[in-house]
Amino acid sequence: MKIIIIGCGKVGASLAELLDEEGHEITLIDNKASAIRNITDTLDVLGVVGNGACHSIQITAGIETADLLIAVTNSDELNLLCCMMAKKASDCHTIARVRNPQYNSEISFIKEGMGLSMIINPEEETATDIARLIRLPSAIKIDVFAKGRVELLQLKLPKDSILHNMMIKDIQIKLRCNILVCAVERADEIFIPSGNFTLQANDKISIVATPKNAIEFFHKIGITTTPIKNVMLVGGGNISVYLAQKFIDMGVTVKIIEQNIERCEQLSETLPKALVIHANASEYNVLLEEGILEVDAFASLTNMDEENILLSLYAQKKTHAKVFTKISRLLYDEITNEMEIGTIIKPKLITADRIAQHVRVMQNPKGNNVETLYKIVGNKVEALEFRIRDNSKLIGIPLSDLSIKENILVSCVNRKNHIIIPDGQVSLQSGDSVIIVTTNTRLNDLNDILI
Template identity: 70%
Template sequence: MKIIIVGCGKVGTTLAEQLDGEGHDITLIDNKATSIRNVTDTLDVMGIVGNGASYHVQMTAGIEKADLLIAVTGSDELNLLCCLIARQASDCHTIARVRNPQYNDEISYIKSGMGLSMIINPELETATDISRLIRLPSAIKIDTFAKGKVELLKLQIPQESILNQMKIMDIPSRIRCKVLVCAVERGDEVFIPSGNFVLESGDKISFIATPKDAAYFFHKAGFTNGLIKDVMIVGGGNIAVYLANKLTATGVTVKIVEQSRERCEELSDMLPNALIINANATDHNVLIEEGITDMDAFVSLTNLDEENVLLSLYAQKKSKAKVFTKITRLTYDDVIREMSLGIIINPKAITADRIIQHVRAMQNPKGSNVETLYKIVSNKVEALEFHVRNNPDLVGIPLSNLQTKNNLLVGCISRKDRIIIPNGQDVLQIDDTVIIVTTQTGLDDLSDILE
C-alpha cells in the first residue's frame, strides 16, 4: 500500500520502520528538515519537508494515489485537520492520534463525522494495558482477541512452579484447564513448541485461554493471584487519569503522587474517588510515609525515564508490589531488560502496534483478512486473528492433515459464542475466526499458513 505518515517523531519513525519492513511505499511529512533527513538516511522511504495539513504538501506527497494517511504529530487538532484535508483530496483511509482527554467522550462523533478509519489515544491504550495486567498480577502481558472472549497471556515460570519440567502435552491432564502454550522464550531463543516440549523454570511462556480459564490456570499452576486492592501511581498525567478511573470503578484504592500543586487541584476535580498527594516522589521519605511497603501495585508514570527507573528500583526494594515502569526511550533496551523494573510500559510502542494492527487488517487481497495482530516475544512472533472464508484447502479438513508452514500453530477457534482450544482433529468452518501464532512474519491471508 501507499502510506503517508505526517509527523516524524518517535511514533512516526517507528511506524515508518515497521511498515517499510513489510514492503509498503512510505512517504513521511514533517516541518523539520533534520527529522526527515534522520529517517530517510536510514530507511528506503520518501521524505517531504512541510506542513502536513497543507493541501499542496499532501498533493506533493501523492495523496491522490495514497491508500492511507496516518497523522501522528504532537497536536491533536493538526492531526484531525491533516485527515480532513486528506479525505477531501482523495478516497484514502485516515488514522489520527488524538490524546486530549477532553475529546475522549466525543471520539465516536469525531470519527464518524470526519470519516476517520481509526482514532488512537496512546494514553488510554496504555492505561487499558496496565489495568488488564493488574487484574491478573502474575501475568507479564495480556492481549485480547475475539472481542475480548480470548486472551493471549505471558508469564514467567518460577522455580517452584508445577510447570517446571512439565511437558506441554501434560498440561491439560495435570492442571485440568483448557489452555494452549503457543510460544516459549528461553534466554535469547524463541520456540513455537510441540507437545513434547519440556518447560523449565525461567521460561517465559505465552498461552491462549478464555479469561475464566486463564484465571483458573494461574490458580492451579500455583501462581499468586490475589486481588490487587491498593495501587500507588507516581505522576499525574493523562495515563494516570485514565488508569485511576478504570481502577476506582472496580473498587481499587488509588493514590496518585504528583509534584505540581496546580495539577493536583485538577486531579482532585477529575478523580473524586482517588487520593491525590502533592509531593516529590523522588524523596524516598514521601513514598514510605504514603505506604509504599503495603501497596499491591506501583506504577511510575512521570515524564522522565530516568526518574521512573529509579522510583521502580526503589519500589522493588521496599515492597512486594507489582511494578510498572513507563519508558519512552528504548535506546538502552538491552540494559533496561536486565534491570529489576517490573513491567516496562512504552506508550509510543503501544500506539505503533495498534496502528500496525489496523494497517494489516486493511489488507484483503484474497478474501480472508487479518482481524487483529499482535507482535509478541520481543517482536519475534506474531499472533494473528483471521476470519475464515470459503476455502476448500482449509475448511472441513482436520488440522492435523493441513500442511502448514514450520513454526506455526493454530492457537484458537472462535465459533459463534463458543471458544475452542483446538487439537489435531478439530476443523475450521466458514465464518469462524481463528488465531494463528507464528514466527513467519507478513501473513496477509489465512491461506498463507499452508506450505
C-alpha cells in the same frame, strides 16, 4: 498499500519501521529535515520536508494516490487538520492521534464528522493495557481476541516453577488446564513449540486461554491472583487520569502522587474519588510515608524515564506489589530488560502497534481476512485472528492431516462463541475464527499457513 505518515517522532518512526517490514510503500512528512533524514537513512522509505497540513506538501507526498494517511504529530489539532486536508485531496483512509482528555467524550462525534478511519489516544490505550494486566498481576502482557473471549498472555516462569522440565503435552494431563502454550522465549531464541517441547525455569511463555481458564492455570502453577484493592500512581499525567478512573470504576482505592500543585488541584477536580498527594515521590521517605508497603499495585508514570526506573526499583525491593514502569526512550531497551522494574510500559510502541494492527485489518477488502493482529515477544512473533470463509482450503480437514508450514501453530478456534483449544482431530468450519501464532510474518490469508 501506499501510506503517508505525518510526524517523525518516536511514534512515527516506530510506525514507519513496522509498516515498512509489512511491505507497504511509506512516505514520511515532517518539518525537520534532520528527522526525515534519520529515518530515510535507515529504512527504505521516502521523505518530504514540510508542513503536513499543507495541500501542496501532501500532493508532493502523493496523497492523490495514497490508500492511507496517518497523522501522529505532537498536536491534536494539527493531526485532525492533516486528516481533513487529506480527505479533501483524495479518497484515502485517515488515522489521527488525539491525546487531549477534553476530546475524549467527543471522539465518536469527531471520528464520524471528519470521516476518520481511526482515532488513537496513546495515554488511554496505555491505561487500558495496565488495567488489563492488573487482573493477573504475574502476567507480563495480555492481548485479547474474539471480543474478549480469548486472551493471549505472556508470563515468566520462576526458578521454582512446577512447569520446569515439563513437556507441553503433559500440562493438560498433569494440571487439567485447558490452555495452550503457543510461544516460548528462551534467552535470545524464539520457539513455536510442539507438544514435545520441554519448558525451563526463566522461560517467557505465551499462552492462549479463556479468561476463566487463564486464572485457573495461574492458580495451579502456584501464581496467586489476589484481587487488587489499592494502587499508588506516581505522576499526574493523562495516563494516570485514565488509569485512575478505570480503577475507581473497578472499586479500587487510588492514590496519586504529583509534585506540581496546580496539577494536583486539576486532578482533585477531575478525580474526586482519588486521593491526590502533593509531594515529590523521589524525595526521602515520601513513598514510605504514603503507604507504599500496603499497596497491591504501583505504577511510576512520570515524564522522566530515569525517575520511573529508580522508583520502580525501590518498589520492587520494598513491596510485593505489581509494579509498572513507563519508559519513553526506546534506546533503554537493552538496559531495562535486565532490570527488576516490573512490567515495562511503552506508550509510543503501544500506539504504533495499535495502528499497525488496524492497517493489517484494513486490507480485508483486498482479499486479506485478518480480523485482529498482535505482535508479541518483542515483535518477533505474530498472533493473528482469521475468519474462515466458504472458499478456504482448510474446511473439513482434521488439523493433523493439513500440511502446515513450520513455525505456525493453530492455537484457538472460536466457533459461534464457543472457544476450542484444538488438538489434531479438530477440523475447521466456515464461519469459525481461528487464532494463528507464528514467526512467519506478513501472513495475509489463512490459506497462507499451508505448504
